[in-house]
Amino acid sequence: MPKTVKLMQGNEACTVGALAAGLEFYAGYPITPSTEIAELCAEELPKVGGSFIQMEDEIASAAAIIGASLTGRKSMTATSGPGFSLMQELLGYASLCEVPVVFVNVQRVGPSTGMPTSPAQGDVMQARWGTHGDHPVIVLSPGNVKECFELTVRAFNLSERYRVPAIVLMDEVIGHMREKVELPDASELVIENRPAPKSRVGYKPYEAAADGGVPPMAPFGEGYRWHVTGLFHDETGFPSNKPEVADRLMRRLAAKIDRNEAAIRDYVTESLDDCEIAVLSFGSSAMSALSAVRKARAAGVKAGMIRLRTIWPFPDEAIRELSSRVKAIVVPEMNLGQVALEVERASRCTARVARVSKVNGELFRPEEILAAIMEAAK
Amino acid sequence: MRTEFRLSGSGGQGLLLAGIVLAEAAILEGKNAVQTQSYGPEARGGASKAEVVVSEDDIDYPKATDPDFLLALTGEAYHTYGKAMGKGLVIVDSSVGESAEVTARTVRVPILATAAEELGKKVVANIVALGVLGRVSGVVDLPTLESAVKNRVPKGTEDLNLKALRRGWEIAAAAAS
Numbered sequence: 001m002p003k004t005v006k007l008m009q010g011n012e013a014c015t016v017g018a019l020a021a022g023l024e025f026y027a028g029y030p031i032t033p034s035t036e037i038a039e040l041c042a043e044e045l046p047k048v049g050g051s052f053i054q055m056e057d058e059i060a061s062a063a064a065i066i067g068a069s070l071t072g073r074k075s076m077t078a079t080s081g082p083g084f085s086l087m088q089e090l091l092g093y094a095s096l097c098e099v100p101v102v103f104v105n106v107q108r109v110g111p112s113t114g115m116p117t118s119p120a121q122g123d124v125m126q127a128r129w130g131t132h133g134d135h136p137v138i139v140l141s142p143g144n145v146k147e148c149f150e151l152t153v154r155a156f157n158l159s160e161r162y163r164v165p166a167i168v169l170m171d172e173v174i175g176h177m178r179e180k181v182e183l184p185d186a187s188e189l190v191i192e193n194r195p196a197p198k199s200r201v202g203y204k205p206y207e208a209a210a211d212g213g214v215p216p217m218a219p220f221g222e223g224y225r226w227h228v229t230g231l232f233h234d235e236t237g238f239p240s241n242k243p244e245v246a247d248r249l250m251r252r253l254a255a256k257i258d259r260n261e262a263a264i265r266d267y268v269t270e271s272l273d274d275c276e277i278a279v280l281s282f283g284s285s286a287m288s289a290l291s292a293v294r295k296a297r298a299a300g301v302k303a304g305m306i307r308l309r310t311i312w313p314f315p316d317e318a319i320r321e322l323s324s325r326v327k328a329i330v331v332p333e334m335n336l337g338q339v340a341l342e343v344e345r346a347s348r349c350t351a352r353v354a355r356v357s358k359v360n361g362e363l364f365r366p367e368e369i370l371a372a373i374m375e376a377a378k
Numbered sequence: 379m380r381t382e383f384r385l386s387g388s389g390g391q392g393l394l395l396a397g398i399v400l401a402e403a404a405i406l407e408g409k410n411a412v413q414t415q416s417y418g419p420e421a422r423g424g425a426s427k428a429e430v431v432v433s434e435d436d437i438d439y440p441k442a443t444d445p446d447f448l449l450a451l452t453g454e455a456y457h458t459y460g461k462a463m464g465k466g467l468v469i470v471d472s473s474v475g476e477s478a479e480v481t482a483r484t485v486r487v488p489i490l491a492t493a494a495e496e497l498g499k500k501v502v503a504n505i506v507a508l509g510v511l512g513r514v515s516g517v518v519d520l521p522t523l524e525s526a527v528k529n530r531v532p533k534g535t536e537d538l539n540l541k542a543l544r545r546g547w548e549i550a551a552a553a554a555s
Contacts (some may be wrong), residue, residue, distance in 0.1 A: 007402040007411065177440055178398060178413040180405045284440075291439035366439050 005182045008146040010175045011036035012077070013183075014104060014168065015044070017152030021191055022321050024050040024073040027064035029057050029083060032117040033172040034106035037078035055155030058083035062090030065101045069094075070228065078104035081123055082113055084130070091165055092131030093230045096253070098163040098206070098215065100194055102155045105167060106175040107283075108360045110227070118361030119172035121283055121334040127167045127311045136257040138166040138264060139312035141282045142159055142174055146181045157192040158264060162256045163214055171286035171334070175264065175279035176263060192276040200224055206249075207235040213252050255290060257313050266309040267318065271297060275304025277376050278326045278351075280319075280343055284309040285332045285364055292332075301377045311339070323347030328376040332356040332369045352376065381517050382466075383430040383440035386459050387451030395530065396449075397428030399508055403518040403526035404432040412440040425454050432517050447515050448482075449507055450474065451489065454551030455501070462482075469510060469553075474481075485514075487553045492545055502542035506532070509546020519529070520547055 015037050018026075026041040028286040035331040041182075042052045053067075058079055065075035079087065084105045094101050107123050109115035123130075127139045138158050140151040152168050159166035196215035205226040206215050216237075218224035227237035230252050232249055234240045257264065270290065272278060277296070282290040285306040296303035306322065308315065319342075323329060328353050340355040347353060356372045358364050383400065385393040394415050401411035406426035409432055412472045416427040443449040446466045450456035453474045460468050463482035487510050507526060512523045524540055531539045 005405070007398065007405050007413070173414065175439065176415060178401060178441070179437070180410055288439055294438065363441060365441075365443065 003315070005180065007178050008145055008181045009036060010142070010145045011106065012040060013145045013148035013181060014142075014152045014170065014175075015040040015181070016148035018076050018102070018150070018156065019044055019048065020243060021077055021153045021156035022074045022191055022193075023156070024048075025065060025068035025075040026051070026077065027053045027061045027068070027075070028077045028079065029055055029061050031080045031083050033108055033175045034078040034080050034104060036175075037104060037106075050265045055066050055202045058086035061088065062087040062094075062103075064091060064316065066094050066097070066099050066185055069099050069101050070220050072221070074100070074160070076102040076104065078106065078110045079118075080106050081110040082351060084123060084126065088126075088130040091137070092135055094165040095131065095135040095137060096230055096232075097228050098165050098217070099165075099167050100159040100217075102152070102159055103165060103167045104152070104272050105169050107169065107171040109359070113360045119334060119363055120359065120361065121171055121285060121286060122338070122359070123169065124311060124333075124335065124338040127169050134254060136162070136164045136253050137312060138162070138164055138257065139169050139310070140166065141169050141288045141309060141311050143268075143283060143309065144174070145179045145309055146183070147309065148174065149183055150182070153189060153191075153245050154266075157190070160192050160194045161214070162260065163194060163217060164256060169283070171209060171283045173287075175283075191251060197224070200232070203325075204235040205237045206233060208252055213256050223302075235260055260314045261315075262312055264310055265315045265318065267315060268307050268309065270305040272304035272306055272322070274302060276302040277373050278304050278306060279308045279330045279331060279332065279369065279373065280308070280339070281332050282311060285334055285358075288364035288366050289369050291366035292373060295366060296373045296377075299374075301373060303373050308339075314342045314346060319343055319346035320348065320350075323351035326351050328352040328354055329377055330354045330356060330369070330372050332358070332364055332372070334358050334364070379517065380431060380433040380435070380437070382445045383432075383447045383449070383511065383515070384442050384445040384459055384462075385428045385448075385449045385511075386426065387507035388426055388454070389424055391427055391451055392501065393451070394481045396508045396511075399432045399505075399523070399526045399530050400428045400446060400511065400518070402529060403434070403512070403522045404430075406522045406525055407518055409434055410437050412437050412439050414540055418450045425458060426451075427455075427459070429504075443452075447511060449480070451503065451507065456480065467514065469507075469514060489546070489549075492538070492543065492549060495543065497538070497542055502539060505539045505542040506546035507534040509543040510546075512551040512552055513547045513550035514553075
C-alpha cells in the first residue's frame with residue numbers, strides 16, 4: 001500500500017483528517033493557534049465541492065455548522081479558548097438536538113485572551129461541562145501530529161455514530177509542531193455515517209432505535225419534515241414540558257455515551273504492566289512525560305506511562321484497575337489539576353495521586369516530571 | 379543520536395522557514411525530525427525562535443533542552459539564548475558584538491552581509507544561514523537541503539534561494555577553518 005511520508009504540521013494533519021472523514025462544510029472565525037485549519041479548509045474545501053465560510057464570530061460559526069449538518073453535510077469548526085467559550089451555548093444545542101458536529105479547540109493559555117499564543121491544557125473541564133445542563137459529549141486528545149489526523153477522523157466517526165458533538169482538544173504545541181508522518185491510504189480508513197431513516201412515512205426524528213438509543217437522522221432538503229428545537233422535545237421533535245418526556249430524553253442522551261464508554265475508550269501505554277509509578281498524561285504534556293518515564297526507567301525506577309486519547313468519557317475502569325496495583329499515579333498537565341481530579345475520583349484513593357501543574361505558557365521540561373516521579377518513588 | 383538546533387533572530391527573518399526546511403531535509407534522508415516554534419507577537423518584529431530536533435531514533439520530547447547548535451542573527455537573540463548554551467556551538471552573525479556572558483564555543487559568520495551585499499536580497503539571510511547550519515552540523519547533505527529548499531520556498535524564488543544555500547555552505551567552510 002503506498003504511503004505518504006512527509007513533514008506535516010498538527011493543524012494541517014487535523015484538516016487533512018477532516019477531509020478524509022468527509023468534511024463538506026467549515027465555518028469559523030480564525031484565531032491563533034488554530035488558524036492554519038481555517039486557512040487550509042478555505043483552500044481545499046472548494047476543490048471537493050465543499051464550502052468554507054468565515055463568519056462574523058464564533059457564535060455564528062457554531063450555528064452555521066449545526067445548520068449545515070442538519071442538511072446531511074459533515075461539518076466542523078476550529079478555534080481556541082476565547083472562541084470556544086463563545087461556542088458553548090450552541091454546543092449544548094447540538095448536544096440536545098443530536099446534531100453531529102466536530103469542534104476543534106487548539107488550546108492556549110486562559111482564562112480570557114490569556115497569553116497569545118502559548119500552550120496550555122486548561123480547557124479539559126470546559127470541553128466536558130462548558131455548556132449548561134447534563135449533556136453527552138466526546139472529547140479526544142491527539143498526542144502527536146499523526147494522531148491529529150487519526151483522531152479527527154475518529155471524532156467525525158463517533159459524532160456521526162452517536163449523533164453527538166465531538167471535540168478534538170489539541171494544544172498549541174501539538175497544533176503547530178511539525179514532524180514526520182506517514183498517513184494511511186484513504187482506502188484503509190473506516191468512515192462512518194449517521195444512521196439513516198428507512199421511510200418518510202411516519203418518520204419520528206427522535207424515536208430511538210431499539211438497540212442503541214440513537215435515532216435515525218433525516219437530512220433536510222430530501223423531503224423529510226421535522227422540527228428541531230433547543231426546548232425539551234418528544235419523539236416528534238416538538239416541545240414538551242412533561243416530566244416523563246424530559247426524564248426519558250435526558251436519560252437516553254446520557255446513555256448514548258455511558259453505555260458505549262468501552263467502545264469510545266482509547267489510550268496508549270508504555271511500560272505500564274510492571275510499573276510502580278504510573279504517569280498519566282495527554283496531549284503535548286505526554287511527550288515530556290514519556291521522556292521522563294524513559295529517564296526514570298534508565299535510573300532504575302519502575303515507571304510506566306498511560307496517555308489518554310479519549311479524555312471524555314473518562315476511562316474510570318482502567319484508572320481504577322491501575323490504581324489498585326501501583327504506588328502512585330503522577331499526573332502532569334498544563335493546568336492546575338483538572339485531569340488529576342478525575343484520576344483521584346476514579347482511583348477511589350487506592351493510589352496516591354500526584355499533581356504536576358504547569359501554567360506559565362511553557363511546555364514541561366522532562367526533568368520537571370522526572371523529579372515528580374522520583375519523589376513519588378521514595 | 380539526538381541533535382538539537384535553536385534558530386533565533388527577529389520576527390520576519392524567516393527562521394521558522396529555515397527550521398522547516400532543515401527538518402524536511404532530515405526526513406528526506408530517512409531520519410526523524412520535529413520542528414517547533416515560539417509563537418507570539420514575535421511574528422511582528424520581536425525576538426523569534428524556531429527549534430529542530432533530528433534523530434535516528436524515536437523523538438519523545440520535541441523541544442531543544444541543551445542545543446547542539448544555536449544560530450543567532452541579532453544581538454538580542456545572541457544574548458538571550460547564547461547565555462543558556464552549554465555543550466553546543468554558537469553560530470552568530472558577524473555584525474553582532476561579542477559578549478562576555480556567552481561562554482560557549484562561538485563562530486562568527488557574515489550571514490546577513492552575504493545575503494544583503496553579495497546576493498542583493500537580505501530576505502534570503504535565512505537560507506544562507508541554513509547552508510551554514512547544514513554544513514557545520516553535518517546532519518544533512520547539500521543535495522538533500524537543495525531538494526528541501528525547492529519544496530518549501532515560494533515559486534519563482536528557487537534559483538535565488540539555491541544560490542543563497544550554496545553560498546552559506548561555502549562560507550561555513552571558511553568559518554570553521
